[in-house]
Amino acid sequence: MSLHLRMPRRGLSLSLLLAVMTFASTLVPVPVAAHGERATEPYIRTRTVHWYDVTWSTQQVGVNETVTVEGKFHLFTDWPDAASKPELAFLSNATPGAVMTRVESYINDMPAQQSVSQLEVGGDYSFKLVMAGRVPGRWHLHPVLSVHGAGPIVGPGHWVEVTGSAADYKLPITTMTGEVIDDLQHYGVARLQLWQAGYALIAVAWIFWWIRRPLIVPRWNAIRKGREDLLVTRTDDRVAAAMLVLVLVVVIFGYHHATQKYEYVVPLQAGSFKTKPLPLPPPEVAVQMKDATYDVPGRSLRLDVEVTNQSDSPMRLGEFTTANLRFLNKSLAVALAGVDPSFPKDLVAGSGLKLSDDSPIAPGETRTMRIEATDAAWEIERLVSFLTNVDSRVGGMLFFFDAQGQRHMVEVFGPIIPVFTQLQLAQRH
Amino acid sequence: MTENDRAILKVSELSPQAIGWSRTLDLLIIVVAAFLIWSVSHISFLLLGGDWDFFIDWKDRQYWILIIPITTIIMAASFQAIFWNLFRLPIGATASLLLLLLGTWIVRYHSWEGLAYFPISLVVPGTCLMGALVLDAILVLSRSWLVTGMFGATLYGLLFYPANWTYMAGYFQPVMNMGDMTSVADLIGYVFPRAGTPEYIRIIERGTLRTFGDTPTWVSAFFAAFVCIFLYYLFWGLGVLACNARFFPVGERFKSLYGAKGAKDQTAGGPVTQPGASS
Missing domain, CATH: 2.60.40.1580 (Particulate methane monooxygenase, b subunit. Chain: A, domain 3)
Known part of the structure; x- marks a missing residue:
């Protein structure tokens, strides 16, 4: 009988331990190296984009140093009906996350920051990707042509070793208005967090104003007994009015300040470019x-x-x-x-x-x-x-x-x- | 404790011991409710708002300004209705947006930066927190969901853009990249690759909504405010419905289905042996 009683307790302990370990494991980020290049259906990989003459300039780069992947791709004539034709596509790369940064990309020597439209089935195109090391490690680097309606079509991949320290990665730029940005990966974050922390502080103060007093059961009982007048007082009204004014003043001041500081802004760029296939002679x-x-x-x-x-x-x-x-x-x-x-x-x-x-x-x-x-x-x-x-x-x-x-x-x-x-x-x- | 607090406790007719326990209950419920509000608000927003708040190069002048307020006001209105109707606590909207913001930042650091190596500048979130405060404040001042919907929800939709532009304007400075002019936000999205998120998948700046001042921004903000009014009423109603939830009447058929029928009789006759248990 005693064994009968102990077993469930042990089982419960093990279950609890397992639950704690499972939860703890989710707190520690564990990156993965694979990115599913073999998961795409074969009819996509064998009959859509054929990559050829692909080269990698090096297999080892330091942080901030670049590796160039270039070559050509042929868009297959027997393109499967189940996948959309390459009316809209984007040249990208496959790596496990942003371990490498994209410095430049070209299709037919044209800058490929935007998507490319109206690619022609049966045509050949050249491509070039310049990537910079950001996170040390051994990463599988592929060119990818993402086709709208067909998904990412992954080219051949090669292992590239990034050496050095991630802390050394920097991407400084200067805007067209002359502002010097020391490092793009941290740009604007501190300012944003400071403002949002300020907003959160106001919100916490508001919530605290209400929850510091008797809450659930007393207030519920007061409502049931028709004494709502006790729950929201004249002082609460004044605090609410002050909060309303404070929020409006903060937002208007902040907006005005931002528009003054950043006089020249541009919207997100959403266009696409077009390019004709390479002028290759027909096969004989x-x-x-x-x-x-x-x-x-x-x-x-x-x-x-x-x-x-x-x-x-x-x-x-x-x-x-x-x-x-x-x-x-x-x-x-x-x-x-x-x-x-x-x-x-x-x-x-x-x-x-x-x-x-x-x-x-x-x-x-x-x-x-x-x-x-x-x-x-x-x-x-x-x-x-x-x-x-x-x-x-x-x-x-x-x-x-x-x-x-x-x-x-x-x-x-x-x-x-x-x-x-x-x-x-x-x-x- | 204020005079008003003592009056509330007196009206509630709780014994001195029960008053002590009710405060403990308050603290427990605050913790549980916080997790509940957090998770519900976060999941709802991930499903409905999603990409427009994930990445800096999705935060356009049209859809971002429209979609974020209308996808967050639904939970704000629901929680506001629940807290107001049951306890006259005007904190539901603020709590929903505050906890959503907290959860969003945890995910950005843990998953987006920790797992996918995205820099934080790529994944900074926006927030409707200032609009939520206005929503709660107007509810206090008006004591009316009708008035709150009319004015509070309008301001909720309108305030989103200026409240976030305060710290996001810098991301829209012009910059040259490979001979083309682009924005800093676009450049961040280009430089730090998302293999499964091609450029064309962004739903931004569609259509020709640029009649006023050469920008669709305020048109989108006013349209967001307009939609927010109706969504506020709809989801306030849902919150009221949740307040009126009652236990499902448990009939004999239901008890039988879950093996509860006759349990009382068996217990009275001796210990119940669980199926499969060994002695």
Whole structure:
């Protein structure tokens, strides 16, 4: 019986301890490093914005020092119907919070502080992000194109180490009226807090004026007995009138003072800018997808495509890229050389690209070939859920190279069929 | 204790011992009520006002001035009605806005700066506290919810902009950035990135409401005041409804549903064994 009595008490103690620990844990801010770059649905990542030629100027910066991320992005022609077209977009970056600050950003060399409107599907655009270190740590830095109605479409990410002390971060600016702001991250805070503390002090005084006297039960009883006259007195009236006057005087004085001090102000800037796609020559290769399967146990994407070389130079396929993953033809040196040393290794598939026929495609030749992109990255990057998408399609970019090493980019897209067993695969092919 | 306090206690007919206990009860209720008002006001505001108060580069001349007063007056009016009708205490609006301001600052430091590394200059809040004081003061002077709604709610909506412009005007100085003129507030929003909050998502400065003095500011402030009047009456009514809440009549069916039916008889017959309890 005694055990029976002790157990609930122990259980209660443990529950209380757990509750206290849970509550205490919420008091200590614990930042997270991830920002969900693999959470976006594959149909968005494979068929909307394709990032390429992305470079990071450095992987280590001190506080206040800058790192530049630049490259290009292609807006995919087979843009899914489920996501809004890029009528309005904003070039941003993904980091876990404001650990790095945005110094400059450009699309096609145009300042991109505002959103960009009327981007053209099928077009290519250049971008540049200049970021400065603010909070020491190792941060995953991505370019992001946020598309209105489609959400943030994240580009490839690279770890960037910020060294030094956060206390050293400063962002001084001078306004067009000549006011020197020592540090933008603290600007105006002390003044604002001082005024709001003053407002709060008046409010506390008002509340205290009322709660210092007998409160709940006595006042409730007095109302029930019809003696409301005792609860709000002539003195209370005078205090209320004084409070009314005080508030109006403080607000009018403060407003007048602010308008005198800041004579020239501007509203928030809400416009957008427009820019045309880069003037790239049309690709001299035509690609038609004939069949596409994803081998679930083999983690392999197989594309049967019909390629027509429309140039006067032999062509070879060097790379297939989708959702920031790069599959390279390891037998083609110019394709391997296209991977910048700063590009994250985890986004370059180790097994590369396997082709049914890797010989050069002669000028004017039309060839049907099989492209196999096999890697565990399909799973790691959470890309296989394209099998459950509403339109069950896949897309990507193929990079062909001619005899002079010139790159020809072409889109490839079409429906995809999942195969779950080797027997099923054999029956299909 | 004043003469008036003694008169109230006399009218309430509490025994000397009960008077002592009632003061303890006052203190307990103040603490509990503070947390209740705090949480309800804060949640309501987060759901309705949200982004316009989160970031400095959302505080525009149109929607910010309109939305913040009309989303905060609803709880101010409700709590004012409850405190006034039950206890003739004209502190409901002030308490709601004061605790909202306190809670907002805690969140700004704990979550916004602590978790997301946003600088405080990016997330400074506005407040309707001065309007709330006016609302309570006019209720005392008029003793009438009708008059308070007419004049107090109007001033509540009107005062928001000037009371906050006092310390926020500096954020709207012009500054050059990458060859474009912008405001300091815009620059703060640009420099300190919010990955999930692209620029275009801001709902600011829409339409052509710039007829008076080349700015929509006072038009928005007067419209906010106009809307505040009606919302004040609506949510005052809700507060009155809350004052009239009664315990739900507990019938036999309800008791049976929760296993309470017959418990008295069993208790009288001996100890009740809880299901699943071991002896």
